Amino acid sequence: MKFDTAYSLSLDDKLSIYDVRDLNFDETADFDSDQDSFLCPNDQCRAAFDASNALSTFNAKNVNYLRTPHFKNKTSTRHIDGCRYASTHKTASGESDDEREDNFPSEWVLARRQYVRKPPLAGTEGDIPKAPAKASSLRVTASPGNPDSTPDKTSVFAHPVECFVSNIDDKDKLKSMPLKIGEHTATYWTYFKKIEYLQDNKGLIYWGKIKAIKDYTSSFRIDFEKKVWLDKKPYSVNVYLSKKLIDNYRKRKAFLEQIKAAVDSERALYCFFYGVTPELQQVPSKKNPEQTFGVFSANIENLDHLIIREAPGLE
Incomplete structure (x- = not known):
């Protein structure tokens, strides 16, 4: 048990x-x-x-x-x-559920x-x-x-995320279980919002499949696979993790171990975060700094509220 x-x-x-x-x-x-x-x-x-x-x-x-x-x-x-x-039963394989x-x-x-x-x-x-x-x-x-x-x-943060991920095949349960964050209460299904729908509402737990993680040695950028559509145009989505944020993090060693392994991983990884909502920004082009392109981006403010993990069954 x-x-x-x-x-x-x-x-x-x-x-x-x-x-x-x-x-x-x-x-x-x-x-x-x-x-x-x-x-x-x-x-x-x-x-x-x-x-x-x-x-x-x-x-x-x-x-x-x-x-x-x-x-x-x-x-x-x-x-x-x-x-x-008390342990009352075991599964056929001998392991607990x-x-x-x-x-x-x-x-x-x-x-x-x-x-x-x-x-x-x-x-x-x-x-x-x-x-x-x-x-x-x-x-x-x-x-x-x-x-x-x-x-x-x-x-x-890992607790509600695990509840969502491990019960993704039971949408009725996720739609019935309440979750309060701050002064607001909604269901787990409502609070966990796919990154491509981030414009629907603010203050949610956004998540999506990672396309790539850019390693800038002392900082990182997480790019999401799905794009946000605005005015019939697709825009990339990313979140940025600053050097100061990482250096001051109380779980710095574990986080660096995890994200550096994720950079080189060929497995499907997902990112969950809370506390910031990516907004449309105009970013200078590397090839031509005088030109800009739009991207939905946000600076993560609290690493306790961000998780990178495998999540079989999400998509």
């Missing part, structure tokens, strides 16, 4: 698998999921066992992934009777979640608690009154 939330022993808090990935690549965070222990998110179940009753992670440290990240039970993991995280993200957050919080490592109790430094007896204080609030509910908020 797969699930996307677990209790982190080192942070004394419940984390989604996307929080764990975010922390693993964050160069400003003192965190390594391999050195942590993840326990059942059900408070009553977790309290019934000691800290050795841990879960395992899947795709917690891969920069690029195709199969949905998740926590899962080890063969030795135990649960109390009635815990919904890890091809689809089923935990849809109803809100994507644009402000990055702060993970505060809590100090040990006096006189217990170096000791590992044997059984967390009560629910930890949550920075991402779960549904009230349900001790094992999955938090319905996320601050990690």
Whole structure:
């Protein structure tokens, strides 16, 4: 059985698998999921066992992934009777149903979640608690009154993107699941807008197949395959990632590893981004600087809100 939330022993808090990935690549965070222990998110179940009753992670440290990240039970993991995280069945191949993200957050919080490592109790430094007896204080609030509910908020862009990508074959589901961003709520289907239709509305999550990534050594430009039609004319679309943006990014190493691999990749890659809407600009021609041509372009402002990935099934 797969699930996307677990209790982190080192942070004394419940984390989604996307929080764990975010922390693993964050160069400003003192965190390594391999050195942590993840326990059942059900408070009553977790309290019934000691800290050795841990879960395992899947795709917690891969920069690029195709199969949905998740926590899962080890063969030795135990649960109390009635815990919904107990393994009840496996697929014919012996693997859990890890091809689809089923935990849809109803809100994507644009402000990055702060993970505060809590100090040990006096006189217990170096000791590992044997059984967390009560629910930890949550920075991402779960549904009230349900001790094992999955938090319905996320601050990690990869989570709603994975929900969209892995459920692309179920349009009815995407059209029924709500997503709140800022003060606005729409369905997942409405919020994710193909790049060629970016003129339909602003403030959406735009996505499209990448035609090419231009590597300028310290900056990059992502060109999209599809064009935008305006006044019966096609215009190219691109987004620009500046040197300053990349140099100041807290996950700089992981990002550079990913985008440099993408530059040389022959596989179909897609780009998702939020926070800017490409606008029609007149750009000087390289061959004749006195002439200009139109292109829809935007400077990305936050790399936390941009993803480059494979996405089988989108087109």
